[in-house]
Amino acid sequence: GDSVTQMEGPVTLSEEAFLTINCTYTATGYPSLFWYVQYPGEGLQLLLKATKADDKGSNKGFEATYRKETTSFHLEKGSVQVSDSAVYFCALTQNTNAGKSTFGDGTTLTVKP
Amino acid sequence: DAGITQSPRHKVTETGTPVTLRCHQTENHRYMYWYRQDPGHGLRLIHYSYGVKDTDKGEVSDGYSVSRSKTEDFLLTLESATSSQTSVYFCAISPMDRGKSSYNSPLHFGNGTRLTVT
Numbered sequence: 600g601d602s603v604t605q606m607e608g609p610v611t612l613s614e615e616a617f618l619t620i621n622c623t624y625t626a627t628g629y630p631s632l633f634w635y636v637q638y639p640g641e642g643l644q645l646l647l648k649a650t651k652a653d654d655k656g657s658n659k660g661f662e663a664t665y666r667k668e669t670t671s672f673h674l675e676k677g678s679v680q681v682s683d684s685a686v687y688f689c690a691l692t693q694n695t696n697a698g699k700s701t702f703g704d705g706t707t708l709t710v711k712p
Numbered sequence: 713d714a715g716i717t718q719s720p721r722h723k724v725t726e727t728g729t730p731v732t733l734r735c736h737q738t739e740n741h742r743y744m745y746w747y748r749q750d751p752g753h754g755l756r757l758i759h760y761s762y763g764v765k766d767t768d769k770g771e772v773s774d775g776y777s778v779s780r781s782k783t784e785d786f787l788l789t790l791e792s793a794t795s796s797q798t799s800v801y802f803c804a805i806s807p808m809d810r811g812k813s814s815y816n817s818p819l820h821f822g823n824g825t826r827l828t829v830t
Binding site for chain 2: 603605631633635640641642643644645648650688692694697698699700702703704705
């Protein structure tokens with residue numbers, strides 16, 4: 600079946616540092632790929648997405664590129680802020696599978712001033 | 713924000729008691745999902761629904777049942793709660809029933825129910 604593997608956390612960075620959170624996946628066909636963010640006490644919310652190979656999703660300074668050749672969707676941000684502290688989830692959805700999504704384990708990011 | 717309300721937000725119950733969690737949506741979507749979130753496991757699908765009275769199992773369905781008698785409500789029941797079911801439960805909806813252009817849409821999540829089984 601499908602699976603998503605994220606780099607283990609937690610990750611602690613200083614403000615303005617560069618962020619990379621690795622994500623690789625195993626899936627048949629052509630899934631859509633997502634990054635979700637979860638703030639304390641809240642549900643997950645979409646950060647960015649990419650629906651086909653070589654697409655780049657971007658939002659709020661975060662970027663991720665759908666790399667089919669390496670089955671990866673790494674999340675990057677050039678300069679993190681304290682407000683970026685949250686849990687980040689990589690996920691994939693097979694459009695032919697009732698919209699069910701497969702999630703990675705989540706990576707907790709803490710940004711210190 | 714997608715109109716998804718989960719209730720209760722917090723629940724403490726004893727082992728062996730039945731528990732029902734409710735998810736209510738105002739978006740009229742066909743697809744609804746129940747996930748549980750546990751440290752080191754991310755989110756795992758418990759059950760999902762693709763319409764009124766149409767439900768199916770996810771990867772961790774043992775010990776759980778669901779019902780969908782109305783489009784807007786999706787209930788998750790723990791028939792006899794166990795300590796291993798202590799978790800945070802999230803309901804989600806998908807707009808993929810809006811047509812092919814929605815197939816790549818993300819899920820929309822409620823704010824979760826924190827359940828503790830003592």
